[in-house]
Amino acid sequence: MTSFASRPIKHDSAPKHVAGAARYIDDLPEPEGLLHAALHLSERTHARIRKIDLSKALCLPGVRAAITVADVPGDPDIAPVVRPEPVLAKDVVEFHGQPVAAIAADDLATARRAARLVEVEYEDLPAVLDIAEAVEKDILLLPPIKLQRGDAGAAIARAPHKLSGELRLGGQDHFYLEGQVSLAEPREDGDMMLRCSTQHPTEVQKLVARVLGKPQHSVTVECRRMGGGFGGKETQAAQFACIAAVLAQRTRRPVKLRLDRDEDMIATGKRHDFLARYNVGFDDDGRILGNDLLLAGRGGWAADLTGAVVDRAAFHADSSYYFPAVSITGLSCKTNTVSNTAFRGFGGPQGMAATEYVIDEIARYLGRDPLDIRLINLYGKTERNITPYHQPIKDNILPELFEQLLASSDYRQRRNEIAAFNAQSRHLKKGLALTPVKFGISFTTSFLNQAGALVLIYEDGSVQLNHGGTEMGQGVYIKVAQVVAEVFGIGLERIRITATRTDKVPNTSATAASSGADLNGKAAEEAALILRRRLADIAAPLLDTSADQVVFADGEVRGGGRALPFAEVVHQAYLARVPLSANGFYATPDIHFDRANGRGEPFYYFAYGVAATEALLDCFTGEYRFTRADLLHDCGQSLNPAIDLGQIEGGYLQGLGWLTMEELWWDDKGRLRTHAPSTYKIPTARDLPADFRVQMLAGHPNPANTVYRSKAVGEPPLMLAISGWLALKDAACAAAGGRRVRLDAPATPERVLLAIEAAKRQAARPANAVAAK
């Protein structure tokens, strides 16, 4: 029976969204005496702080407080994992744009004006700006991760063919439409109430308590919804919440800190850009025999989540392929740039993209269709199915996905048509690529895979639902509500979805790693099942049947050929003094990983997908369009097909933005110069492929025991966009007369055109010049 699970139910906030009635932090009625905060950001890239002078700022009428790290009453370090990560710069600034001081004033304009009056004396220090330099000098934030199986070096040495090279994959700004914002309000007993746009209320609570020098029970964090998160509010909302809280405690007044777009883009971390170096050996058919891969990610100035991001890049550097001998090294590079953080896919996209690129290179080298190289290397179902981290893949559905998409996309026929088009078209070239996705589901830090829920039934039969998942648009609230509606057999209108609060469900994990519905859905299901058992016990004698015969459906409790309204059973339970609230808890079973030895089963299951994208390229300018995309994605038995479709489509276009037009550009002084939508371009409606065909794989419920056999869907579809980038590479190769081109990401028109030019120049160079080099 699936009356609510698996239905395309609308987002619970949709009517409010469209009416402008959904409230975000900055929309909330402002409390009496509210102060507005602003930040002074570092104007140096790496420098010792000699002196901070707040006097001019404090003199401005309307300014109520100005603070530096020295004014933090508790522990000023807010590192989520590895210290140091001071909430405001301490002794040194480590990137251009690092928050150094904060102001609270009567109005926002005054606060921002005062922030500019803060004077800092610096002594410049040498800065490291590039990943390659950090790799060269071994400047790392954390120890490397190494995944190894077999002897990759020996296998490559013995292989009939070898290729080596490097590529770069750019970072990506989250560009959540709602920037970072927190509202801190002092309460009785020195408590602090925070309303914060965060994916991780518990961590905000923990860190606010830390900077205030208070126990966690003094701090409550609430988040009703975010205007987008994408990973950018997993750890990095905390800094601004902490600053607001310190200012609030100091002034004994409520304080709101909302970054403007430029500050947000300058001062908060992004997707890690990566430098990848590969060395691969393969046979005449393109079968990979040995693969040695280095993945160096830019952590920026502090560790943040970089360790786990680089780990996940390494975990996904197999993409969907079996390597008989493999060595994957992941480096967490330290540079004097903003501290990079979680972003949808969390390193996975970078690892996968690197390997899909290598596959493409092998195909070009052998003169084969890259699809055939993919197929020959694809993981087997029962053999050739061991990952580089020694986890066997037991749920492989890639062959089915390939087969279905090859047919529905007419790949082989279009490949021929494109070859014919390119042969006769001089100025325009087409490209096509088909790439798979296999994404491991679970936090790779195993203990994070836990969730709690609190379900309350009131005497009138209405239900209040609380859990640790946060809503950033992805629909976790409605999905979890569907689960509870399903268990109780009642309509969604009887379930009140509430804001996520740390005083309702404690010690939660971030809503991240695509896990929101998996973990919180299971926890809420358990809470609801506990309550349903209690209600069944009450209903059974009333219905003259046994509790195990009682059925909850359509707002009724049925059994023994009779039915009672759900609310009536609830009322009877109340009279019988039965508790009508319950906590549910869930911990993902069977997962473990030994990082030191690179071995374990970090993932509970895998989510799969495959996509074919076609590109059209202007050889004069490097401009391009994506003319068609065919997506086939695996959601298991989708909890909500409408929500999941939104994740697939949105993830794909966000991935396409990352790999094509979204370029973060730092100048030679380490200043980010693309810090607003005028200079940093995310896709618009026209950038969606003109012919866009999206399907969900049918008939494949998750073999793992997930909530209603659904699969996580937040991150995996983003990687379907790798097909778009490699379609461009395909077109660029055609433009370069079939030569191999090095096409880094983002593949802006400039990068595409210069890649073609470089390939042509290389070909034009006399042979001895090549040899001499």
Next chain:
Amino acid sequence: MSEPVRFVCSGQVVTVGRDVPHTMTVLDYLRRQLRRTGTKEGCAEGDCGACTVVIGELSDGGGLRYRAVNACILFVHQLDGKALFTVEDLAEGEKLHPVQQAMVDAHGSQCGFCTPGFVMSLFAYFHQHAAPDDDSLKDALAGNLCRCTGYRPILEAGRRMFELAQDDRFSRAEAALAAQLAGLKRSRMLRHSTAAGEFIAPGSIAELAEVLAGRPQGETWILAGGTDVGLWVTKQRRSPRSIVYLGRVAELQRIADHGDRIEIGAGVTYKDAFAAIQALHPEFARMLRRLGSEQIRNSGTLGGNVANGSPIGDSMPAMIALGATVQLRSRSGSRSLALEDFYLGYRKTALQAGEFVESVTVMKPKTDSRFAVYKLSKRFDQDISAVLGAFHVILDGGQVAGARIGFGGMAAVPARARKTEAALLGRRLAEAEIAPAVAALAEDFQPLSDMRASSTYRLLAAQNLLRKFCAEVNEGRRIGVEAAQ
């Protein structure tokens, strides 16, 4: 002496308080003064569309015109005499407007933060079109960024809303609103001053000249559409003594046909100039479709683009190639300059104290001429050009008898490629014959590297644009990814 600024919102006449500073944006006014928080701030620079609101104005025909604009870079005083629609206005109690209902039905919102802006852009589209078409819908939404959905469901909502209804309560109440707006008509110059400064909207060109003559240049901003001036406030946090607004100067809102040329007043928006330019130079108009976004084109003006003098302004290279002139005016008289001579250096123009741009004049095409404009940017829509090249040649028996080539993004000012032009004279546009002209581009320009493009790409792309222009002339067709679709 301050006079109240008045506009209509939710059927009521709103009087802007006398203490409201002259740099207050509509967005801040809505969110802070009126506590209408449905309209969101996403970027405060007119690039994301989260703050989109719709302005209703009396059209020349007497009906109402709906324009989507960015509230974040529109000053509240610019609303004088107009109607303002925000996302809160659309639903009637619990009953959603067809635009809103279509968005809900199509699953067009996820996080919801961009949604009010999309709803308002679609609301304007609903009033401007009888039926949807894919291309114009994408044009209308190019100024609204969504990071969640991938846009497919929003485009679907844009089609579905026409299935739900053909009109709405706003179209049915237009006459009443028009009457209300007529009542706000102002006969005298608008002048609103506070301790912070003044906002002045002259009603005639003589008044404008008079106002400017009496004020120091550095502390007086001339405001046309505000699509750049707005950012001086929101991004640079500057505040001038005086803002002088061109929107009510009747003479500046005109497009005049002078036989062999058209003259476009400095207050004419891109959107209003579009039809006139489309009729004369469709290639130019095609590029204008990509200049800014619907919201920007509804606010910004060609005259503002010209006067602002940015080296990456998009309209100027095209107009330079077309031989445009700019008419300057002050209290003491007027003068005309070739557009390329108007630019003296980086952000430096020939404008003198008290002088303003009155109009630009563009020649109509000659039958033997070929003209094309190419805009290169990372993103097709609403992006600032890395390179913009405009080519205009007159052919005589297949040979180039005259050439004007304008470039943006290649130098400190929008500029002509004079050496390249010279190298083309007497040549056929064949690949082999244009090689010296292609090489000459490197003598005309030594472009910079910045976040939009490297100098290498800029020069190579500029040279390839010349090659492309010649290929298009020779093959008699447009070549490019847009043309191919």
